[in-house]
Amino acid sequence: MAERTVAVTADLTPAELEQLLLERPDYEVQLESLNQWQLAWRRFRRHRLALAGAALFLALVAIAIIGPFFVHYDYYEIPHPDELVYAGRPPSWISGDWDPPLLMGETARLQRDILGLVVNGARLSLVIGVGATIISVVIGAVWGGVAGYFGGWLDSVMMRIVDSLLTLPILFLILVAGKFLGRGDWPSVMLIFGLFGWLGLSRLVRSLFLSLREEDFVDAARAVGVSDGRIILRHILPNTLSPIIVAATLSVAGVIIGEAFVSFLGFGVDITQPTWGNVLTSSLDFLQQGNWWWAFFPGFAIVLTVLGINFMGDGLRDALDPRARI
Amino acid sequence: MTSVLASAQGGTRADDVVLDVRDLRTYFHVMDGTVRAVDGVDFQIRRSGRLALVGESGCGKSVTALTIMRLIDQPPGEIASGEVWFDGRDLLTLPADQMRAVRGGEIAMIFQEPMTSLNPVLTVGDQIGEAVKLHQHLRDREAFEAAVQALRDVGVPAPERRVKQYPHELSGGMRQRVMIAMALSCRPKLLIADEPTTALDVTIQRQILELIKEIQERTGTALLLITHDLGVVAETVDEVVVMYAGRIVETGTVEEVLLEPRHPYTRGLLSSIPSRGKRGQRLSVIKGVVPNPFRMPPGCKFEPRCPYAWETSVQGEPTCAQNEPELLSLGDGRASRCWLHDPRFTGRLRDYERPTAGAEEAR
Numbered sequence: 001m002a003e004r005t006v007a008v009t010a011d012l013t014p015a016e017l018e019q020l021l022l023e024r025p026d027y028e029v030q031l032e033s034l035n036q037w038q039l040a041w042r043r044f045r046r047h048r049l050a051l052a053g054a055a056l057f058l059a060l061v062a063i064a065i066i067g068p069f070f071v072h073y074d075y076y077e078i079p080h081p082d083e084l085v086y087a088g089r090p091p092s093w094i095s096g097d098w099d100p101p102l103l104m105g106e107t108a109r110l111q112r113d114i115l116g117l118v119v120n121g122a123r124l125s126l127v128i129g130v131g132a133t134i135i136s137v138v139i140g141a142v143w144g145g146v147a148g149y150f151g152g153w154l155d156s157v158m159m160r161i162v163d164s165l166l167t168l169p170i171l172f173l174i175l176v177a178g179k180f181l182g183r184g185d186w187p188s189v190m191l192i193f194g195l196f197g198w199l200g201l202s203r204l205v206r207s208l209f210l211s212l213r214e215e216d217f218v219d220a221a222r223a224v225g226v227s228d229g230r231i232i233l234r235h236i237l238p239n240t241l242s243p244i245i246v247a248a249t250l251s252v253a254g255v256i257i258g259e260a261f262v263s264f265l266g267f268g269v270d271i272t273q274p275t276w277g278n279v280l281t282s283s284l285d286f287l288q289q290g291n292w293w294w295a296f297f298p299g300f301a302i303v304l305t306v307l308g309i310n311f312m313g314d315g316l317r318d319a320l321d322p323r324a325r326i
Numbered sequence: 327m328t329s330v331l332a333s334a335q336g337g338t339r340a341d342d343v344v345l346d347v348r349d350l351r352t353y354f355h356v357m358d359g360t361v362r363a364v365d366g367v368d369f370q371i372r373r374s375g376r377l378a379l380v381g382e383s384g385c386g387k388s389v390t391a392l393t394i395m396r397l398i399d400q401p402p403g404e405i406a407s408g409e410v411w412f413d414g415r416d417l418l419t420l421p422a423d424q425m426r427a428v429r430g431g432e433i434a435m436i437f438q439e440p441m442t443s444l445n446p447v448l449t450v451g452d453q454i455g456e457a458v459k460l461h462q463h464l465r466d467r468e469a470f471e472a473a474v475q476a477l478r479d480v481g482v483p484a485p486e487r488r489v490k491q492y493p494h495e496l497s498g499g500m501r502q503r504v505m506i507a508m509a510l511s512c513r514p515k516l517l518i519a520d521e522p523t524t525a526l527d528v529t530i531q532r533q534i535l536e537l538i539k540e541i542q543e544r545t546g547t548a549l550l551l552i553t554h555d556l557g558v559v560a561e562t563v564d565e566v567v568v569m570y571a572g573r574i575v576e577t578g579t580v581e582e583v584l585l586e587p588r589h590p591y592t593r594g595l596l597s598s599i600p601s602r603g604k605r606g607q608r609l610s611v612i613k614g615v616v617p618n619p620f621r622m623p624p625g626c627k628f629e630p631r632c633p634y635a636w637e638t639s640v641q642g643e644p645t646c647a648q649n650e651p652e653l654l655s656l657g658d659g660r661a662s663r664c665w666l667h668d669p670r671f672t673g674r675l676r677d678y679e680r681p682t683a684g685a686e687e688a689r
Contacts, residue, residue, distance in 0.1 A: 152401070216442040222397055223437075224457045224508065225430035234456075238447040 040242075043319040050315020056308030064126045067119035088114075088291050105293035107282070114279070114294060118301050121276040124269065125305065128190045129256040135194025137248050140201030141240075145232050147202070148209025159206065162199050170196050171258065175267040184270030189262070193255045201247055208240040242320035246313055253309035260302050276302050343411075344515055344548045345371040345394070350408035352386075352393045355401060361619040363389040365572035367408075368653075371516065371565075376542065376549040378559045378580075380595075381569035384616055387552045390569075391518050394550075395435060396425055413515065431461035434509035436538075438521040440501035444493035450477070451489035454508045461512040476507040480537060499530035503537065510541060517542065518550045523558060535562055556599060560584055565659075568592050571617055571627035574653055578660040588662040590632045625649050626665070634666060643670070 044050060089106040092098045104114035147158040177192045178184075212218065213236065221235050262268035263277025271278050276298040283294035352364040364386040371377045379387040392398050394410050396417060410417040417428065429435075437443040445453060454476050455469035464472060470489070477485035480503040493501055502522065509517055519538060523531035539562055542549050551563055559566055559580060566583040568576040568591065576589040587593045594612035614631040617623055625647045629635045635646040644651075646665055654667045665671055 216437055216439050217445040219397060220435075220437055220443040220505070220508075221445070221456075223395055223429055223435040225426040225428070225460055226456065227426060235445055235448070239445070241447075 040316075040319040044315050047315040047318060049311045050319070053308040053311025053313075053315065056304060057312055060122055060126060060305055060308070063119055064123040067122065068116075088286070088294060090293055104297040105291075107286075107291075107294055109286075114297050117274040117279045118276070118297050120274050121279060121298060122301065122305075124186055124273065124275045125256045125259060125302075128186055128193065128259050128269075128275075129252040131190040132193035132197055132255045133248050133251045135191065136197035136201055136251065137244060138198075139194075140198035141205050141237065141244060143198065144202035144205030144207075145209050145237060145240075148206035149213050149228065149232050149236065151210070151213075155206070159203075162202055166199050170199075171261070174258070175262055175265065178262055178267040184268075186269050186273060186275075189259060189269050193258060197251060197255065201244070201251070204243060204247055205240060208243060209236055212236045212239055245320060246317045249309060249313035249316055253306045253313070256309075257302065257306050342372050343370045344373045344375070344413065345550070346409075346411040347390075347394065348409040348411070350390065350393060350410065351406040352389050352398060353404045353406050355404060359620045362572050362622070363619075364393060367569070367572075367574055369567050369574065369577065371548045371550060373515075374542075374546045374548055375565065376551065376563040377565045377567060378551040378553060378563040379567050379569055380553060380556065380559055382554055382595075382616060384619075385569045386572040387569050388520055391435065391520050391550065391552055394518065395429055395433060396420075397429075427461065430457050430514075431512050432514055433516045433518060434512065434514040435518040435520065436502070436505050436509050436522045439525050440498055440505050441525065443505055444501055446493055449490055449492055450496070450504050454489075454504070454511055457508055457511050472511060473507075476511040477504070479510070480504075480507045480541070482507070498526050499533065502526060502530075502534050506534075506537060506541070510545065510547070513545060514547055516548045516550060518552070520552045521554070522551075524553075524555070531558075538562070556584065556595060568595070571619075571622065573627060573663060574661075575628065575663045576661065577653075578658075582658075582660055588656060588660065588667065589628075589664050590634045590666075591628050594631075594633075623647065626651055626663075634664075644668075 044054075088109075088111065089095060089097065089102060091105040092102045094105075102113060102115070104118060106113060107117070143158060143162070147155040174192055174196055177196075178189060209232075218231060218235060221231050226235065259268055259275065260277035260280070263275045264281050265277075266281060268277055269275045271281070279298040280295055283291065283298075287295055347367060347369050350364055350367045351362070354361040354363055367386070367390055369377065369379075379390060381387050389398070393405055393408075394412075394417065396405075398405065405418055408418065412428065412433065415424075415428075417425065420428065444450070451470055451473040454473035455464075455466070458464050458472045458476075459466075459469045462472075474485045474489050477488055482488050482500060482503050488496070488500075493504075496504065502525075506522075517538075522538065523534050526534060535558060538549070538551075541547075549563065551558070553559060563580055566576075566578060566580050567574055568583065568589065570591050576583060576587065576592045578588075583592060584596065587596055591612070594610075597610045598612060600609055612631055613633075617627060617630065623629055625645065626632070626635070627650070629646040632646065637645065637647070644665060649665075651663050651665045651668065653661045653663045655661050656667060
């Protein structure tokens with residue numbers, strides 16, 4: 001009898017496996033065990049929209065990293081400093097004028113390459129979005145984790161602080177903070193978004209900790225003599241990673257759109273830096289002259305990015321849900 | 327009560343005793359009032375001794391164990407009084423960091439539910455390794471090897487492979503072996519096993535009990551077994567403490583308690599075990615239910631369910647319904663919390679010793 005082993009992986013459904021075994025009873029089946037992340041990946045890759053979103057997001061990351069090396073102009077380069085034109089050139093593929101090649105056209109006034117602005121805007125948006133999210137996840141996870149784990153009066157005090165901060169209209173707070181605290185450079189904008197963005201996350205983490213701390217494995221860890229800090233960080237926090245990853249993903253999109261919003265209003269990153277919001281603001285005066293490409297491409301970049309990240313977040317939510325099967 | 331038990335344990339010298347619990351009281355203050363989950367419990371375990379806490383659900387056995395480990399959430403819990411002497415230290419007054427060193431290092435605990443007592447996101451090796459890293463200050467590599475060895479010691483096949491697996495890849499029996507490996511990895515002086523076989527199916531139960539017993543004998547650790555299963559008690563321990571409604575109602579060696587139960591509650595427990603000899607008969611049960619913790623009877627806590635309880639006849643004489651009996655020493659390490667064993671009621675005790683007659687009369 002031929003010794004054959006079949007490893008059961010994602011490639012076989014239980015029904016297919018059964019069929020296979022009926023046909024080849026000499027096969028020996030070995031169950032291949034998958035860890036949490038492998039299972040999540042199996043579920044994620046069946047989610048087409050999420051895959052597309054992830055691809056879009058990865059493309060954005062790639063553009064942010066290598067894009068600036070390929071664009072025609074550096075974003076701060078002003079090709080003709082002594083002449084101000086009052087209409088920018090449209091994209092080359094519309095005008096047929098390929099000297100210089102302009103994928104997204106050119107701005108009026110300083111004749112900057114919009115592709116360069118959008119690509120560098122991607123870099124800033126991404127850094128601010130991811131950086132602010134990391135800050136708020138760290139604060140939110142620790143704050144919510146401590147409150148949820150210890151409970152009692154500490155929980156009450158910490159959560160009332162969150163409640164009272166949540167009564168403030170955060171976006172306007174960010175506007176004001178951006179005007180008075182920040183110096184208009186991107187690190188301070190990132191910091192402001194990070195410092196105001198953790199409130200919802202801390203509530204999520206607290207609720208997860210409230211239920212997880214009642215789990216037997218927490219008692220078991222305490223019975224082994226593990227300290228509270230270590231239980232929070234090593235035993236409970238990894239169990240909350242899935243919802244935190246989902247919330248963080250969606251938060252990146254939120255910060256990117258929020259940053260564009262405050263920059264558009266002139267309270268965000270200084271106008272000399274080409275964030276998407278800033279490019280949109282400066283395009284306003286020239287929209288009436290038909291320079292649609294100036295507003296369209298950065299706006300489209302925002303929409304694509306946020307859409308992509310949100311699709312990815314939805315896919316992650318399904319993939320990381322422990323109750324979901326295959 | 328302390329004196330009763332201390333004298334009851336007769337020849338036992340203090341340094342033979344690894345755990346000495348004195349007048350332990352653990353209360354829970356909840357919305358509807360105060361639950362006296364453990365209300366004055368005393369017992370001792372000798373070095374390498376094996377003792378079982380027996381009783382039905384809610385009688386306070388698990389809370390007793392958790393109080394010894396100081397794993398009661400305070401609030402709502404409160405350790406209202408008592409001392410837990412372990413190796414010359416009172417665990418209830420030990421600073422938190424020293425208590426952490428005791429937990430896992432000197433007293434280890436096995437929980438009832440192996441399915442939920444292991445952390446789903448950490449590998450088995452991580453969890454066993456954590457215990458030895460904490461208490462024996464081993465490096466990662468050494469801890470990994472200690473984990474493999476610990477798994478081998480509890481009879482897990484292919485420990486090198488298992489150690490890298492996650493709990494969901496193991497069966498219930500395997501997980502309980504992992505829990506035992508974790509508990510024993512630091513060579514504790516006392517092992518507390520809280521219903522270690524309740525969640526397992528019957529064939530596995532036997533293996534796990536054999537394993538606990540075998541390891542207990544090999545390593546000489548003392549064992550505090552918590553169970554409601556008298557069959558488990560008979561096979562595993564030397565001494566038995568029967569609890570009811572937060573109090574100890576009977577103590578003695580395993581043979582004495584199981585063969586000659588003195589307290590009506592223990593009798594009830596034993597006679598409600600189904601056996602082949604009783605085929606075709608109705609199963610005997612203890613009437614009624616455990617008293618409502620917020621409205622405990624003022625006298626003996628078992629009185630409402632006790633077939634032997636009697637109304638008062640003589641003025642000034644204690645009655646089951648009004649006066650709670652002490653834990654009365656019966657000599658030879660035995661004790662029972664029942665008025666029947668008060669010298670004043672020897673006449674009634676005679677009826678009790680003829681159980682069928684006594685029971686018929688009580689009905």
